[in-house]
Amino acid sequence: MENANKWQANSFTSKLELSISCRNLINADLISKSDPQVVVYMKDSFRGDYFEIGRTEVIDDNLNPDFVKKIAVDYNFETVQNLKFEVFDIDYGGSDFLGRMETTLAEIVANKGSEFVRPLVGIPNRECGVIIINVEEVSTCNNIVELDFRGREIKKLGWFFKPHPMLAIWRSNEGGSFSVVYRTEYRSYSSNPIWSRIRISVKDLCNGDYDRNLRFDCMSYQSSGDHKLIGSFFTNLNDLLKNKKPQTFKLWNDKLKAEKGFVELTNIRMEERFSFLDFIRGGTQLHFVVAIDFTASNGDPKSIDSLHYFDPVYGKPNSYEIALRAIGEIVQYYNDNGYFAGFGFGARIPPNYDVSHEFPLNGNPAHPYCQGVEDLVANYRRTLSSVTLYGPTNFANVINSTARIASQYQHGENYFILLIITDGIICDMPQTKRAIIAASSLPLSIIIVGVGNADFSAMDELDSDDKLLSIDNQKAKRDIVQFVEMNKFLNGSRRSVISKAQLAKEVLFEVPEQVVSYMAMKGIKPVKRN
Incomplete structure (x- = not known):
């Protein structure tokens, strides 16, 4: 009966995509015109906070933009789904607010006309223009x-x-x-x-x-x-x-x-394009690799203000552990052996306390694997008590190391997900870009989770949703990076996650498409199993 009820609830869920246009936007630039982008939010039904579900590309110098990028959303008939659309003028180093519109997904779906048109508001004594939304159920065609x-x-x-x-x-x-x-x-x-x-x-x-x-x-x-x-x-x-x-x-x-x-x-x-599930059902295994930031900018682990601090009284997890559990508990089901490779970077490690930008959490360089999520967390805690936090924040080592492993498995049976959890700005950005570009032809996705209150704007350079990453006339073969800011999913005290499911969804959102894009690039078809 329980399974039947689950199926019945899911039967009223549809995949929709929103096409967005704006007309007569405010011109916030002096010399040229506004460079608009629309950010779409959905309200959490339990806490009442809005969280981002997607954003369009930026269109330069246009007060009447028609955005190519669609916003995907799950439509639930039985749920009130409050949406907020905010329009910004995106300039180098900042953005200007151009207006907002709030509605519900049901109101958009039930609109009798072909287009859902509403005024933008939010700037006193100014007409902000209008936003135009077309909604359509998404086809399952993958070709x-x-x-x-x-x-x-x-x-x-x-x-x-x-x-x-x-x-x-x-x-x-x-x-x-x-x-x-x-x-x-x-x-x-x-x-x-x-x-x-x-x-x-x-x-x-x-x-x-x-x-x-x-x-x-x-x-x-x-x-x-x-x-x-x-x-x-x-x-x-x-x-x-x-x-x-x-x-x-x-x-x-x-x-x-x-x-x-x-x-x-x-x-x-x-x-012909196959789906992510086609490959999973055909036997493709997902391998989870974790790299944790042990740089000194995290703060002394014994201090309550440290991002590595564990509450000894109530046992509340820190941001690193929250990310490990939220993502690991999902990915573990896509690998038969349940092993996770775990590494740290940016610390002085025993016995000589030399700085290392890649060291195994379990202390075994020959076999750096942890058995399941709990073992991964336990080894993270053990490592935290034995190393000295130092720096700098370098990503290239762990990316290149994971890429070397992935390069040995390019026939579709295995795919690797590297999760980097960090608190700071990358210190080796050129080397990291080159490492990502080199890895873009391999069965590898890179997820970067930013914890703490640092300025993570530079991460947008790596999360190349709108154009492929490039440096020194080298260009990535495909987009393999997803960046997520952890604070968006934590409560005011930063000691507990608002929605573990929403965090995991945001972090893993691009992985299925990245798996499929790799298989398509290599001409790999899923194995048919009876």
Whole structure:
């Protein structure tokens, strides 16, 4: 009966994605226009606090942005899900608040029109513009489509200069509106541009509906953000796939009532994409590696203010132990032997008390494994009592070490998750970037959990959700890093977690997609088991 009730409760849950646009935003910049980003929060039903569930990309110099990045959310019919949308102007070194809108997910879902439109508020005596939301249930289609486009004879918009053409792809919504799903780079002063290959999931392109109307806008890029429409054409994925030969589309500008050139589809390829569960059911094992920050900036472990402090009276865990348990208790089920490799860094270690940036928590370099979460925590506590906290905060050693292990298992049977728990700013950022880029072709994900009150803004450089990490003309093959700030999930005293489930969800959110992206990159298919 218990299992039946669980199934019944889950049967009313749907995966939704929110497409977001804004109009007439406040201009917070003096020379240019605002660079908006929308951050979406959901209210915790028990504590009443809001926690972040996602954020869009930043669009430069645009008061009327249409965001490509969608916000994924679970919709529960039986639950009131309060949402808050906040818009910020993102500038170097800071941000300006542009307005907010609060509603419920049910109100968005039940909206009778094709678009949910509400005013932004929050700045006294100012009209902040409006926010526009389209909601749609997410398809389970996992296939990937690759498209190669080039332009031909694209006309000038004025008398003198050739355009800077780029392509924007929009998918239709109910009611006739469109949501943008992809933008290419632009080509400077070109009437015959060749754009880089578009690689996009069918789910993102048309939500699994191959007959859904798609609009392709050829725009002339403007540094002001006010891109000019050259012309458009309409098609759908089925029609694109039917024709094996290159296809040519006329660009029509309805406002000018004129033909403005051509766009050619020179190649299209459909790739079967498997899910995370396909690989797990096929036998892929997840291996959990932990690296704990033992630098002096954590504070004396005997002091109540230390991030490594254990309460001897009430036995309340510190932030490091909270993170270890929350994540380890989930990951342990995806590995048959239950072993976790555990390391520390940034301490002077016995017997000579030399500084080490990678030492085993169990004291055994030949076999640095702990049997389960409890053994991992016990070895962490033992290590804390035997080393001297020191520094600096270097990540490259543990990343390179884990990468060397992962490089020996590249056939799909094994995948590694490196959890780095740290209190401070990275001291070897260039070396860490190079290590991550080198590891991006391996079966490895890196999760960085920041504890304490340090400024973690530099971590955003590593968590490359919007563009792949690069340094010295080297570029990552895929995004493998997720950064989470621990304080968002702790109560006021910082001694207990508000929601262990929410913390684990945030920390592990990107892992399934990272596993799938590795398998796709290597052309690995899941093993079929009876």
